[in-house]
């Protein structure tokens with residue numbers, strides 16, 4: 001009898017834990033909503049903004065390319081992004097990446113699919129995730145870009161993301177480094193798995209990551225995919241760091 005009561009109480013504890021961070025509570029305003037973000041917060045924080053079609057940089061008016069992209073065009077064709085990297089996306093992405101909140105992938109990937117469908121560019125034929133360095137993956141237990149990519153693929157009606165990119169080298173925490181040092185670390189950081197080349201060759205690929213900042217990682221990964229025969233690469237990120 002006692003053990004039954006103890007089990008019942010433990011069960012109630014689980015329910016209480018579920019309700020404080022449960023599926024119906026908006027992560028941003030704590031109001032009730034479907035999924036981790038309510039409709040009001042989606043309308044407020046994920047509204048499309050005028051951007052550079054090439055790199056996703058926020059502009060006063062939408063343009064196919066910003067000044068920087070006109071000076072030195074990135075190797076990818078187009079950038080799909082949900083919002084600027086700022087409130088509340090910085091907080092949501094940090095919770096998703098560093099606090100084990102892997103379930104936030106669903107709400108973030110859903111926004112990414114909406115942004116991709118609203119974009120002027122054609123939808124990619126395959127998605128590829130920017131892989132986490134092996135040491136980071138061991139530390140975190142999941143790969144955030146893969147978690148986004150597999151949900152976005154499902155949302156787009158595509159097959160599962162292609163596990164094409166490999167990251168054999170292990171860099172330092174990129175956030176701690178300057179741009180030149182990041183570029184040095186990333187040199188030949190990505191390889192395409194020969195067994196996955198047929199899934200890439202001749203196809204347009206959406207390269208999925210959480211944030212696009214300097215574009216150094218995206219550039220390396222894009223060039224690896226193009227070398228492997230991808231017809232075109234588009235960047236698909238939740239957040240774009242503003243200028």
Ligand SMILES: [Zn+2]
Nearest residue numbers: 026029038041
């Ligand atoms: Zn809300």
Ligand SMILES: [Zn+2]
Nearest residue numbers: 052055066069
């Ligand atoms: Zn641009």
